[in-house]
Amino acid sequence: MIDNLDKVILRTLMDNARVSYADIAKNNRVSPATVHVRVEKMRKAGIIKGAKLKVDPRKLGFDVTCFIGIILKQAGDYPRALAKLEALSEVTEAFYTTGQYSIFIKVVVRNIDDLQRLLIERIQAIDEIQSTDTLISLQNPIMRDVGLDALGH
Incomplete structure (x- = not known):
């Protein structure tokens, strides 16, 4: 401890x-x-996993952040779908979830046109994906690392 x-x-x-x-x-x-x-x-002990530089995607021209809930055709499709999603540089985070979606991903793109192309041509084209639900982020008012408050004083 x-x-x-x-x-x-x-x-x-x-x-x-x-x-x-x-x-x-x-x-x-x-x-x-x-x-x-x-x-x-x-x-x-694996508590510290490295140090990262934080970059503001908007300053680099990536103005659209969204979250996509993914429903797979079958539960067994998870490893193949995840491997295909991992190959997409626009996917910055992925979560294996309970509830309505099997996978929930965070995507960062330059604009809405890029998002549309990504969705239609690359994500929805993945054979293992049955359907997607996209939520566009308007702002990110809270952004912090886990643990700062939880560690106590």
């Missing part, structure tokens, strides 16, 4: 993955080596 120092380290790195271990150490009155050891321990 992780202790309070681990939680502080995680919270700090989740806010800014570029902060130095020396700065974290100084703010928490421990040595940089202690921070390094703690981070490595959390990496080995």
Whole structure:
């Protein structure tokens, strides 16, 4: 399990993955080596899976984000459908879900015309897919990493 120092380290790195271990150490009155050891321990435990650069897709010309619920023809079609969806660069996330949809994906495209082409020519053309339901995002007012609040103080 992780202790309070681990939680502080995680919270700090989740806010800014570029902060130095020396700065974290100084703010928490421990040595940089202690921070390094703690981070490595959390990496080995699979708690920390890497550091990512966050990019604003709109600044790169990708103005449409949408979510597509996918109903498969058969439950056994999941692995093949997922492999085909994974090959589409516009698909940024995929979830295997319960309820109405078998798969729920997040898609980012430049415009509505690109979305229409993607849907008709590439997603709905996947043999294993029976039907889709598309929800277009108007804005993303809440965007945060899981864990910041859940870790406590």
